[in-house]
Amino acid sequence: MGKPGSQRTLSRRRALSVAALALVLPFVGVAGYHALGRRQPAAPPPMTEPASPAPAAPAFVEFSDTFRKNETISAALSRHGLTNAQVLELEQAVRPVFELRKVIAGRDFAGNLRANGEFHEFRYRIDDEKYLTVYRDGDRFVPLLKRFNYETRTEAFAGVIEDSLYLAVTDAGEQAVLAGELADIFTWDVDFYTDIQKGDSFRILLEKQYLNGKFARYGKILAADLSVQNKVFSAFRFQNEYYDDRGNALRKTFLKSPLKFARISSRFSFARFHPILKIVRPHLGVDYAAPTGTAVVAVAAGTVASAGVDGDLGKSVRLKHADGYESVYSHLSVIAVGSGSSVSQGEVIGQVGATGLATGPHLDFRLLRSGKYVNPAKVILPPAKPVPAALFVDFAALRDGLRGRLDRVPHNQTNPAQAAKAPGPGGGTTK
Secondary structure, rough: OHHHHHHHHHHHHHHHHHHHHHHHHHHHHHHHHHHHHHOOOOOOOOOOOOOOOOOOOEEEEEEEEOOOOOOOOEEEEOOOOOOHHHHHHHHHHHOOOHHHHHHHHOOOEEEEEEOOOOEEEEEEEOOEEEEEEEEEEEEEEEEEEEOOOOOOEEEEEEEEEOHHHHHHHHOOOOOOOOHHHHHHHHHOOOOOOOOOOOOOOOEEEEEEEEOOOEEEEEEEEEEEEEEOEEEEEEEEEEEEEOOOOOOEOOOOOOOOOOOOOEEEEOEEEEEEEEOOOOOEEEEEEEEEEEEOOOOOOOOEEEEEEEEEEEEOOOOEEEEEEEHHHEEEEEEEEOOOOOOOOEEOOOOEEEEEEOOOOOOOOOOEEEEEOOEEEEOOOOOOOOOOOOOHHHHHHHHHHHHHHHHHHHOOOOOOOOOHHHHHEOEOEOOOOOO
């Protein structure tokens, strides 16, 4: 058992320790509070813009071009990065459907390669009706011949002739080729060198063909009116021929002229003063002044009786036709047929020239009937057959429908933007 004094000393020391601890703890707490209050929160990580992905490389490299004169398929495609081996592979794959060595200058072609240089596709316009397309399928090429998908629209327009039919057609916003087609329809009844006068007019109902919404080419002329010196000639297409309102064929066994467009420089006469010989003598034909090289066509089907130089007439062609008719074409620069050959109506037999006794390039055209010369401008030529009686009802129904649509077009309409559309039963477009 300890001494009483010692116990008292220990108790006193414990009391002093507790008191000291009580004094120290509040200061520790306050110091800790202030220390925590001064601590700043950690800065957030810096904000950065996400990197933009690099643009993807194109899957294909496209090309398009036109074949040049005397150019091979290999030379054309080498301009667009193809190797000789790739072109050879293409030629071999396509050969079962088309021979690529027969490509034509001026025709379009297109295609593409993959980014790695692999040849993938080729397209070539063969003609106005079809095109070739070739595409890679795995390790082989697949060649196909396809037809263009034209949209056919029936439209109408009109024009007034101030100078020539060609200018009237182009002034109406159409292509000059249409003037030639219109002249072909009426060429048996109208002499476009002498009959056409200022103020004459025309109306046309025709088909136009569009590809991808753009005009591509003309289709058939369905009906037309041609007003010449107040006389109206009409044409209606029926079974690939043209007939007038009564069903008479416009096509005759003879054309009115062997040239499409020219100027008459001398007419048929039994007493004409010769410009070179300076004497009066018969001129048993009609002279058409035209540039050297202008095509001369046969006015009717027949056989070539002679082809060669014929004295003062120079290079000449003589044709024999049915029913005792003959035709003679002289002063030619080129003869395109040989003796004994057969020719069809409208076939080119030569070109305008100035051979023989001639003051300049022209065609001397002569016509004989039963061995006697007749005036080509006045002879009444036999017509072709009319609409067969068994088909006249069908023709009349077609004619009346076309007539109604054609009559809605004013004769003096020359602005194509205002040209009357001539819709069919279902609208202005047929397919």
